[in-house]
Amino acid sequence: MKRLSLSILGAAALSAGCAIAVQATVVAVTAVNDTAVLETKLPRSLSDYGFFADATAQIPSAGVIPYRLNTPLYTDSAIKLRFAYVPAGKQAVADGEGLLQFPVGSALIKTFAYGEGEDRRLIETRVLLHRADGWLALPYKWNEEQTEAKLALVGARLEVDTPEHGTISYRVPNKNQCKQCHSIDDAVVPIGPKARNLSGDWMADMVKAGHVDAVPDGTNTLPVWEHRQKADVNATARAYLDVNCAHCHQPQGKASNSGLDLRWEQDDPTAVGIRKRPVAAGRGSGGLNFSIVPGDSTRSIMVHRMGSDNPGVAMPELGKTTVDKDGVDVITRWIDAMPEKTF
Amino acid sequence: MNKLNRICLAAGALLMAATPAWADTITVAPGEGAQERLQEALILAEPGDEIVLAAGRFALTDGLSLDVDGVTLRGAGMDQTVLDFSNQLGAGEGLLVTSDNVVLREFGMENSKGDGIKSKGADNIVYYKLRVEWTRGPHEENGAYAIYPVESENVLVDSVTTIAASDAGIYVGQSKNIIVRNSVAKYNVAGIEIENSYGADVYNNLAVNNTGGILVFDLPDIPQQGGRDVRVFNNIVVDNNTRNFAPEGNIVASVPSGMGVMVMSHFNVEVFGNVFAENATGNVLITAYPNQTEDADYNPLPVNILVKDNVQGRAGYKPAMRGGEMLAAAFGGTIPPVTHDGNGSDIVVQDDVPVLSLGFTKPAQPFTEAKPSVVDLSGDADKPLVLKPIVLPEAMEAAVKQ
Numbered sequence: 001m002k003r004l005s006l007s008i009l010g011a012a013a014l015s016a017g018c019a020i021a022v023q024a025t026v027v028a029v030t031a032v033n034d035t036a037v038l039e040t041k042l043p044r045s046l047s048d049y050g051f052f053a054d055a056t057a058q059i060p061s062a063g064v065i066p067y068r069l070n071t072p073l074y075t076d077s078a079i080k081l082r083f084a085y086v087p088a089g090k091q092a093v094a095d096g097e098g099l100l101q102f103p104v105g106s107a108l109i110k111t112f113a114y115g116e117g118e119d120r121r122l123i124e125t126r127v128l129l130h131r132a133d134g135w136l137a138l139p140y141k142w143n144e145e146q147t148e149a150k151l152a153l154v155g156a157r158l159e160v161d162t163p164e165h166g167t168i169s170y171r172v173p174n175k176n177q178c179k180q181c182h183s184i185d186d187a188v189v190p191i192g193p194k195a196r197n198l199s200g201d202w203m204a205d206m207v208k209a210g211h212v213d214a215v216p217d218g219t220n221t222l223p224v225w226e227h228r229q230k231a232d233v234n235a236t237a238r239a240y241l242d243v244n245c246a247h248c249h250q251p252q253g254k255a256s257n258s259g260l261d262l263r264w265e266q267d268d269p270t271a272v273g274i275r276k277r278p279v280a281a282g283r284g285s286g287g288l289n290f291s292i293v294p295g296d297s298t299r300s301i302m303v304h305r306m307g308s309d310n311p312g313v314a315m316p317e318l319g320k321t322t323v324d325k326d327g328v329d330v331i332t333r334w335i336d337a338m339p340e341k342t343f
Numbered sequence: 344m345n346k347l348n349r350i351c352l353a354a355g356a357l358l359m360a361a362t363p364a365w366a367d368t369i370t371v372a373p374g375e376g377a378q379e380r381l382q383e384a385l386i387l388a389e390p391g392d393e394i395v396l397a398a399g400r401f402a403l404t405d406g407l408s409l410d411v412d413g414v415t416l417r418g419a420g421m422d423q424t425v426l427d428f429s430n431q432l433g434a435g436e437g438l439l440v441t442s443d444n445v446v447l448r449e450f451g452m453e454n455s456k457g458d459g460i461k462s463k464g465a466d467n468i469v470y471y472k473l474r475v476e477w478t479r480g481p482h483e484e485n486g487a488y489a490i491y492p493v494e495s496e497n498v499l500v501d502s503v504t505t506i507a508a509s510d511a512g513i514y515v516g517q518s519k520n521i522i523v524r525n526s527v528a529k530y531n532v533a534g535i536e537i538e539n540s541y542g543a544d545v546y547n548n549l550a551v552n553n554t555g556g557i558l559v560f561d562l563p564d565i566p567q568q569g570g571r572d573v574r575v576f577n578n579i580v581v582d583n584n585t586r587n588f589a590p591e592g593n594i595v596a597s598v599p600s601g602m603g604v605m606v607m608s609h610f611n612v613e614v615f616g617n618v619f620a621e622n623a624t625g626n627v628l629i630t631a632y633p634n635q636t637e638d639a640d641y642n643p644l645p646v647n648i649l650v651k652d653n654v655q656g657r658a659g660y661k662p663a664m665r666g667g668e669m670l671a672a673a674f675g676g677t678i679p680p681v682t683h684d685g686n687g688s689d690i691v692v693q694d695d696v697p698v699l700s701l702g703f704t705k706p707a708q709p710f711t712e713a714k715p716s717v718v719d720l721s722g723d724a725d726k727p728l729v730l731k732p733i734v735l736p737e738a739m740e741a742a743v744k745q
Contacts, residue, residue, distance in 0.1 A: 154382040157404060157432070171433050175386050176408035176441075186441065186464060251566065257463065257493045257517050259565035270564055270637065277634065278592050279565050282457065282487020282510050285592030301592065312457035312486060317435035 030061040032085055037107050037129050046125050046140040046149035051085065051109050056122070056146050058111055063088065065211065069197045070222045071239040074324040075112060077164040078123065083109040084193060086211040097196035097218025099189070106130040108190050114162050123160060124172045125149050128182065128190055135188040137178035165322045177318050184252045191247045196221040196264065197239075222264070228330055237334030238264055240327055241272075244316065260291060273302055274338075281305075284313045294338035303332055366391035373399035385409045385416075396450050398423040406434025406455075412442045415742075418450025421474035421504060428455040436461040436491070437475075443467055446742045453478055459508070461491040467736055468492055469499045471743050476506040481530050481588045485509040489531070493517055494567070499739050501525050509588055510595050511536040512553070515543065517567035522733050524548060532589040533558045533598060534580075539565060543573045544733040554587045555595070555602035556580035556622065561609045562594060563638035571610035574730050575617065580604060581656070582621040597633060599624045599663035608632040608687075608706075612648045613730050620656025624663045625678065625699075627653075631686035631706035643706040645687035649726055655680045655696045666710045670699070679717060692720040 033050040036043045043049060053059045060066060064085045072080060086092055087105035095101050102108070108128040113120050122142040129136045140149035141156050155174035161167050182188050195203065200220040206212040222239040223231040241249075242264035248255040249262040258279050261271040270276045273291030278284070278301055286304040293299040305315035306328050314320055369392060371381045381401065384394050390413035398419035403426055409416065418424030428437045437455030440447070440462035451474035452459050459475035462468045475489035489505035492498045493516040500523040505512030512528035513535045515521050521543035528534030534550035536558040537543045550556035557580060561570035580603045589596040598605060601623030606612050607630050619626035627650055632643035658680035662671055670678050679697040683690055686706055692698050702714030 153386055154379045155405075156379075169432055171405065174382055174408070176382075176410045176439075177434075179410060180408070180439070180441075254463070256566060276564055277562075277594070279562065280458075280487060280491075280493070280510070280514075280516065281590075281593060283484055283590045284457075284487075285590045287591040289592045310456070311431055311433050312435065312455075312484075317457075318433070321433070 032061055032063060032087070032107070034087055034105060037085070037087075038105055038131055042138065042151060042153065044151050046127075049107070049127065051083065051107065051127075055149070058122070064109070065206065065209075067193065067198065067202055069192050069243070070199065070220065071197060071225045071236075071243045073192070073243050073319075074327055075319045076168060076170060076322045077162055077324075078112040078114060079116075079120075081111040081113065082192065084211075085109070091210060092206075092212045094195055094212060094214045094216040096216050097194065097221060099191075099194050100198075100212060102130050102190070102193075104130050104132055108193065110192075114160060121160075122146055122149070123158065123170060124152070124156075126173075126178065128188070135182070135190065137182050137188055138175060139172050139178060141172055162322075168321045170321060171319065173318060180254050180318060181247045181316075183254060192243075195219045197243065228326070233330065233334050233337055237330050240330050244324075244327065248316070273300075282312065284315070286313070292335055292338075295336060295340045297332040297335040300335050303328060303335065306331060366393065368393045368395055370395040370397060372397040373401045377401045378403050378405060382407055385411070385414075388414045390414065390444075393417055396424045396426075400425045400427050402430065403428050403437070404430055404432050406431070406436055406439060406457075408439040408441070409445060410441045413444040414442070415446040415448065416450070417446075417448050420449050421451045421472055424450040426450060426452045428453065431456045436486075439463070440465045440468065444738070445469070446471065448472055448742075450474075451476065455486050458486050458491045459489040459505075461488070461493065462495060463492075464494045465492065466495055467497045467739055468495055469739050469742050470501070470503055471499075472502045474504040474506075475508075475512075476504070477508065480507050481509075481532075481585055482507065483509060483588050483590060485588075487511075487593070488514040490514065491516070492521075496520055497735050497739060498522070499735055499743065501743050503527075504529075505534075506530050508532065509590065510593055511558070514538065515540055517565065520733055520735065522546075522735060527551075528553060528556075530585055532585075532587055532595045534583065536560065536595070537570070537573050538562065539567050539570045540573070541567075541569075541571055542733055545573070545575045546577045548578045550578060550580045551582050552585050553583045554585050554589075554600050555598040555605050556583040557604045558595070558598065558607070559605070559609050559612050560594065560607045561632070561642075563632065563636040563641035563643070568638075568641055569610065570608075572730055573609065573612045574728075574732075575604055575612070575614045577616045579618045580622065580626070581619070584621070584623045584661075599628075599667065601625070601658075601661060601663050603627055603658065605630070606645055606648055608643045608645055609648070610642075610646045611730060612645075613728050614648075614650045615652045615728060618654040618656070619658060619680065620654075622658045622680075623661035624659065624667065625682050626655055626658040626680040627692075628664070628682045628684075629687070629690055630682075630684040631703070633707055635707050643686075645690060647689040648687070649691045649693070649728065650681065651691075651693035651726070651728075653694050655694050659699075666701075666713060666715075670715055673715065674699070683718070683720065685714075690720055691722050691726050693722070693726060 085107040090103040093101040111125040141152040142149045156172040160170040241262040246263040393415040396418040436458035443466040446469040448471040477485035487510035489508040498521040504527045508531040511533035512531035532554045534553035603622040603626035659678040679699040685703040700718040
């Protein structure tokens with residue numbers, strides 16, 4: 001079960017129907033170890049998967065495709081390197097503007113790093129493996145030498161030097177914490193690669209390469225985060241909430257009991273938080289009465305909690321040691337621009 | 344809960360009942376690396392396993408979590424094994440349980456930054472002989488809920504102690520089929536709170552020195568509404584006069600200090616056989632939801648509430664609700680021990696004490712429109728108790744007999 005598929009171009013050129021023809025042994029190219037993705041109970045090292053031709057340089061193996069999201073999830077200003085792997089002969093199926101439906105055998109890989117060029121330090125790589133019994137989320141922590149990342153089932157706390165925030169106590173999530181965000185009705189699922197948050201070009205390339213079946217309507221509808229100062233503030237804010245909050249704050253998510261639903265597609269003002277009272281915010285309420293008070297960010301619990309780095313108050317609860325100032329800015333502008341009587 | 348989980352649940356129930364021979368016992372001791380060692384045990388546990396927490400103090404920096412069905416987490420006693428979160432750096436609670444058929448027993452937890460122990464979507468959960476406490480006493484920055492099962496079916500909270508939660512000591516929210524008994528709640532804002540839940544028995548508890556002793560609430564704009572069928576009986580609810588230290592915005596921040604039992608916007612509640620005394624605002628308050636809401640699916644009114652056979656000790660001598668001072672003055676310094684805001688239907692009080700009606704005719708009315716008077720809500724005849732006792736799966740009851 002160590003057959004290597006052809007190089008990325010070769011595999012990409014062929015449709016799914018012909019894929020079997022390319023299952024020939026070739027030399028030299030590194031390839032993904034499908035057994036590790038599918039079967040090994042808990043692979044101990046990131047290298048077990050063969051996702052990278054050069055892991056330290058984050059150069060992917062054949063069939064492991066880098067991607068970015070229009071609006072990304074904030075994690076303490078870490079740089080994120082994202083990759084998707086769809087096994088040869090299989091194809092992800094587009095589901096409207098929503099999450100691409102990756103086939104069993106697929107993997108999503110995300111490396112967290114700080115610094116640029118020579119100074120770049122890899123901190124952790126998180127993998128999501130689509131196995132026969134569902135998705136499995138596992139965190140891998142990079143060693144000091146930057147040669148290998150090892151399974152960190154229980155996560156870790158690390159002193160990390162960051163360009164933006166100085167030295168922080170960085171939290172590598174444990175396996176359960178991975179699931180806390182990555183779950184819908186208690187099943188582990190990917191969060192990021194929704195068609196609406198992926199560029200049209202990337203989607204077209206994936207379709208051309210046979211990794212995805214179609215470019216659906218709604219692709220590339222979330223604004224690009226770097227363009228936020230010029231983009232429509234409503235769309236930018238809603239995209240931010242969708243990406244940073246809605247995996248928990250939705251009816252099937254970890255924070256379902258809050259009744260707050262921050263998904264892009266939710267259009268009920270109360271569900272989005274407008275004049276909605278907190279349910280179980282505790283001191284997270286900060287003495288305020290509503291998640292969002294139109295026109296007044298200073299009286300909106302949402303901004304209060306986003307602006308806090310105090311556990312028990314801070315939102316999101318996980319993956320956040322520092323405040324996302326740009327995120328707070330967008331949500332502040334959005335709320336302040338809301339006419340009081342709009343809703 | 345999906346289909347797979349239902350199967351797991353059935354399997355887990357079997358495991359609990361049978362105590363399988365293959366179940367492991369994993370012992371974790373406090374000391375160096377406790378965070379990682381304990382979390383690792385929680386992750387690697389298999390259904391049926393028991394994780395034993397040795398006596399001593401576990402110094403923890405991050406929230407713990409359990410996501411394996413059918414696991415028992417057992418300490419050496421609520422004062423002998425202590426999970427100490429005084430230096431917690433992350434996560435919204437001390438311990439989060441997201442799996443079914445879990446038993447938590449005989450350990451203490453102190454000073455978590457957010458909630459204490461939260462279980463979400465965790466069916467058949469047992470909390471037994473636990474202590475969850477904020478050791479500095481009542482304080483605005485204490486965690487919100489000490490014991491916090493939510494969105495769960497079959498919940499047993501038995502013989503726990505909760506102290507100084509800034510919202511509720513024992514809070515059961517949006518759940519079904521619940522028993523809270525033999526427990527102590529003190530110096531919390533709400534001692535015990537049943538919220539937006541279907542079917543709960545709250546009995547043999549001591550609620551003392553809270554802001555409000557026992558609350559039965561139904562709130563709008565959340566997924567499970569229409570709270571109903573709650574029995575509050577044989578509890579001792581005394582001296583709940585601690586100042587309200589809940590942060591504004593939370594519904595309990597509106598609970599007046601000095602409250603015994605408070606029923607807000609709920610269907611079918613029976614309050615009987617309790618001992619009430621020394622609650623300065625009142626022993627029992629029955630009221631509509633006090634805020635404006637646009638939730639069309641929500642009923643803000645209390646419906647079919649029965650209060651009877653309680654021992655009604657001294658109360659109402661310093662009422663802290665809206666207009667309390669004025670009311671006290673009007674009633675010669677002390678208002679009746681039972682207050683009804685005037686809203687709702689089928690409100691029956693058959694204790695042998697006067698009842699104060701505020702005379703409101705709709706929810707969220709300004710106090711200036713109150714028409715206070717002493718009323719007789721005893722009805723024509725003895726109204727029988729009709730709610731059925733809560734019955735939990737046998738394995739849950741068996742777990743607390745061991």
